[in-house]
Amino acid sequence: MEEIYKTVSDSVIRISQLMLPSNANFGGKIHGGYILSLMDQIAFAVASKFSAHYCVTASVGKVDFLKPIEVGELVTLIASVNYVGNSSMEVGIRVEAMNIQTGETKHCNSSYFTMVAKDETGKPARVPRLILENEKDVFRFYRCVVKMEVDKERDRAIHDLERDSLEQQAYIRAHYDVRIALKK
Secondary structure, eight states: OOOOEEEGGGGOEEEEEEOOGGGBOTTSBBOHHHHHHHHHHHHHHHHHHHHSSEEEEEEEOOOOOOSOOBTTOEEEEEEEEEEEOSSEEEEEEEEEEEOTTTOOEEEEEEEEEEEEEEOTTSSBOOOOEEEOOSHHHHHHHHHHHHHHHHHHHHHHHHHHOOTTOHHHHHHHHHHSOOOOOOOO
């Protein structure tokens, strides 16, 4: 079977939504959970559009809320596929909020969602290969490769740790203001 190739630009989706009082917390700022829900929706849309399959969220990368989003601001999410594996895709998402009266735009957060394509039986489905058209595409793809290698190394290091080791306890005591009181 011949491989299908698609460009990063084939995957891009932009959505905008006005932030309403019903999405705000007691402090008048938009709930972080609401923004995460919008991010998950656009990640699904991008991955499904790119792969032509139903997709599920496998993991969500670190999300730092850089600036609060106010009621009445227009939030825009811009997302694209940055990396593809066999059935997985990393979708990069940028969240911006615009004050519709002043036109001022602020970057509120970015994150990376790993999505997996599923076939009709629910098994992982092969996704199209990626065509990298510019240096930004290459950078984003390579960043994913490096991040995956770092994650693998971290997982190996954590797996190698011994439980309740004296070395761990000594390190913790030396570097942190805690009391260790293990129960037998």
